[in-house]
Amino acid sequence: MKPLFDVLIIEDSPADYLLLRRQLERRGVLGRCLHVEDDQALEQALREPWDAVLTDYHLPGMDIARIVRMVRAADPLLPVLLVSGSIGEERAVELLRAGLTDFVAKDAVARIPEALARALQEASDRRELQQAHAALAASEHKFRSLFDSTPCGLLGVDRESGTVLQGNRQARQMLGEVVGRSLDDIVHEQDLPALARRRAHAVAADAAPLQLRLQGADGHGFWAECDIAELAAAGEGEAPAQWVLSVVDITERKLAEDELRISSIAFESQEGLVVLDAAGNIQRVNQAFTAITGHTQKQACEESSTVLLSTGGDDALRRRVWRLIREEGYWQGEVVNRRRDGSLYSAWMTFSAVRNGAGEVTHYVGTLSDISREKEAQREIHRLAYFDPLTDLPNRRLLHDRIEHALAASRRSEEHAAVLLLDLDHFKKVNDSLGHNFGDDLLLQASERMRSALRAGDTLARFGGDEFVVLLEDLGSDAIAAGRHAERVGETLREALARRYQLGAQSLYCTASIGITLFRGRDATMESVLRHADLAMYRAKNAGRNSVRFFEPQMQTELNARNALETDLRAGLERGELVLHYQPQVDDDGYLIGAEALVRWNHPQRGLLAPGVFIGVAEETGLIVPLGLRVLEMACAQLRRWVELHERPMRLAVNVSSRQFRQGDFVESVLRCLRDAGVEASWLKLEITESLMLENIDEAVAKMDALQDAGVGFALDDFGTGSSSLSYLTRLPLEQLKIDQSFVRNLPEVRNDAMVVQTILAMAKGLGLEVVAEGVETEAQLEFLRRHRCDAFQGWHFGRPLAAEDFDDLLRRGVSWSVPPVAEEALRGYGA
Template identity: 50%
Template sequence: MGEIIGQPCYKVSHHLDLPCYLDGEDCPVKHVFDTGEPRTTIHTHYDVTGQRIYVKNKAFALQKNDLGEVQTVIEIVVDITAKNHREAEIHHLAFYDPLTSLPNRRLLLDRLEQAFITGARTGYYGAVLFLDLDHFKTLNDTRGHDVGDLLLVEMAGRLQAAVREGDTVSRQGGDEFVVLLKNLSKAERVAITQAGHVAEKIRTDLGQPFRLAGHEQQITASIGICLFCGHDTTVEELFKRADTAMYQAKNTGRNAVRFFDPAMQAALEASSALETDLRQAISKRQLQLHYQPQADSTGKIIGAEALLRWTHPERGPMSPAAFIPLAEESGLILPISHWVLEEACAQLKAWADLPAASAIRLAVNVSARQFRQADFVKEVQQIIAASGADPTRLKLELTESLVLADIADSIAKMQELGAMGIGFSMDDFGTGYSSLSQFQHLPLEQLKIDLSFVHDLGIGPQDAEIIETIIAMGRILGFHVIAEGVETRAQMDFLLHSGCEAYQGYLFSQPVTAPDFELLLAAGVMERKG
């Protein structure tokens, strides 16, 4: 006791060098001195061994002077560590499975209700996956329940590793598990693909051998999926559908994934087949770049945008809208984006010897996933060096949302590439939520007015004002402004009158092959078609 007499409480019990209220804690003694009112708080203290303990502190005035000012305060401290532990145990038993420590049905239902609310507000799809092990009873009967329990624990770990941090893996009992996926895409077709990819990853991961009690054990799982968006169905109906889909998976031979909705199952199978074809398209050189001219007000070509095209061997030309989202979801966007940049730089090098093309700038779209790679700058530098292209003729198009997701990282990469002479254009400008102050620091050279605003000129009441504002903003910040999706003379006339400096769209030309683009260059000036 002699060691602590005369020592301040914050040193003895809090292990702090300053009073606890200066460290953000609610000090009940200070509260009583300041207000005269009693105060009860919960604090974390430390015992003489440094072990953390939880205490309830109650302070009240013991003595006041004639003016009512507190002179003496008494504080009663009660150790509630054991009580807290008991409450934590009760909470764990109420909401978590005792074997696997996964959320149980009660906690899953609570999180599912929150997912319903969030989905109704945001429009994002979610999914419920019902999962049941194949022939688990046989394992229990032949190797014993202890080994069966070991498998369930190991399985819980693999399931959690297969999903995102915000998703939920729940054990319902026995060998039945439910996975709740939140915040999938707003587009149903993409959400189907996303849920299907997770289910297939789970199925594949569970198919790897388990090492149980010194022996290797193989197991498979059948998985049923049902999508939801907001409160479009009840919990009971959602579970019923996912359970039905799971039994459909079992009936097809087990070790399978099935959607409840046959149309969704067909969409998943079509998506999987298309993904396989897309992987082959890269190696079989079925991809190609087309080039859409960018012109000034006279129709003179000043640049072009490289646009990806895929000619499927059976389906023919594929719309980018049909395969780009799939490429992004599957991760194929990285090798595809690398190929696009290589092809574009090779074309720039080839055009360097063509007098009519030697001064044009070629714009290449950069995917978010590609730009966020740690070695993106190095990747671009290596492609430029290998191709021999002039970096000052290359312009990278970045979307507003991509740049603002991590503005510091974006600026650092843009500055490093900009030092080589590479330019940057803000694609789809006006569709995000950026501010003027943010753009003042971005090393951009161009803003591209999104085609949705151009398309709605004369239709949407505010589109004309938005376009005029973007052009004025570009002028203030010293950015070159280009409009995409220009299809009519009326659109062109409005943009020209508003001060827009460059144009891209079907009014001048659709995207064309490299040889056809060279013919347009040779013609000098493009005729407007509208």
């Protein structure tokens, strides 16, 4: 079958076009045909694919050379045949140079198919040749790109001479200009034999790369990993002209390997080492770690941080240490850890974070040293230096340090401390008659008795021979209270030491003489303290031994008086010597709204005593509890009498101490007093102090709620003098605040007191509480309080506290008693 040609015919004569087309159709070679007559039509037609272009030479308005150029611009290989008569040799050469493919004479139209086939074949050959050249160029470019972009250095080396024929970019960066250089100049001379041996076995695919030292571009040597490959031979049976040496810089890796070897040796040191991941899980431990802790690497990895920081079971310490490690990236310190067998040991530990290039923690490295022996040695050195070898009590040296510390603390706190110097009576006779072994046994028993009788924070020291010293700190700012406490401790020690001792088969008694001195840091030195205690101890010996004496005669006198007062108070409670006086409380309109019960002691020798004389002793000795209960009983009984005497009852306020309030049966005791007296709970109001809020607030609220449910009211007494908290005020079921008289006393002259009172009033109004001002004694104070909307008043301006019969008499008569005119109305409704 003949091939069909798509032919573009350029002809100005339609007749010639039809003749040419008919000839091609007759010969069966024409597939598609298009006739154009000008440049514009030609340009449009060339946008389509054609097998060949046939053109006439004589074309009015068109130049044959331009036609050829237009065709070549559209397709450089598209055959262009000129179908024309003779045009002359020179013109023909010019057109061939312009790109004309062939000539066909008009009188030889039969040759056109043959000419077309030949032209198309030539075009096809040229096209394939161009494609081959382009592929070769692309392959060459790709090879060169790959050769230069390869991350390792590549050297093409002459097989015979060892001269470098080519090198890629990476090789030039590592080695400098390499073309023309011999490998003998590049490879370290000690490594050339290894390179020669490898060349002889380059075909071994499983051969490991060589590690060679090469001369770098900067003149310094570097380690490289090198491999050899042979290029293909130029022809079959011929030896390759080149072989290729690959070069990879492994200097950093070699350094890392060296570091790793050093680290590996260092890792297995005498110090425990551990590596953890970022989450704190153990990854690796060394043999020293296993020897110290008893945990193998497998056990350590399984149990992780509890092995590393067992901290003797102190979970809070372990969490705190890990928090510091994660926050700071470093921690060091001493801990007590537990070995796998359960035994404890002292350890010094350090932890450091390992971070990557982005600053993120990837690992933690820890060191562990067993310092148990060092700690034990330190403890033994400390014990020998500061503790008595017989009794294991602090010795004179440590005692001096403790007293100096107590003096410094006392200077800051202004609180008293005390020193008790004890001397065993007739101890020398025991040593002389029974021997030193029995004397030592006696000293040991005596020291153990004293140790058992003291608080954990007290210091007991052996001062020397048969003398012991006790240091008591934080005894408060009240000298009398501090002295009483020191005296009680002295008596406790005296009684403990006076009991019988059993020394082997011997049974004997040995008493002690005890001297006491109180001191405060600003008034004393260590030497004066010990000297005064020594003098007091000799006073005890001179008094007949087996006794306790103070250095200060006045203190002894006051303590004696205090002891006598305590004895009398106990007897007075039993004999019913306590009585109540009542002070009226008046509202803003001058009406009597209630009274406060105030306890007095009708002492048989000293007469009527105010509470300031004996309440402190009652608080200190615990007598405040039965005293408070007695006051409640008398107050409830008085309420009952007022109900019987008058038309309506009087609201009575009773003070309750913190110690009394803390009693477990406090609620029941209050309700029992009300039941026994047969009075309504709403007639009773209990006044508590701010100190209750510093105790167990939840327990206080529960007790107050129980009593309030029964009808008992509550007032907060002496408000502003303690450590009040507004959050407590909102929780306590209070109905009233009482402004302490220390603020009222200076009204209205002292600006600060006035501001405090105004603040208390404003706050109480905001909380919905009534306010009673205590200690109102002048008209100016009353006017100020009224002006700032105080609800009620109490004080000598309205009347002093009166005995029960006097208060009853006034209520019965319905008249005023030494109070402002408003009080005349206050008694309205309380007549007999």
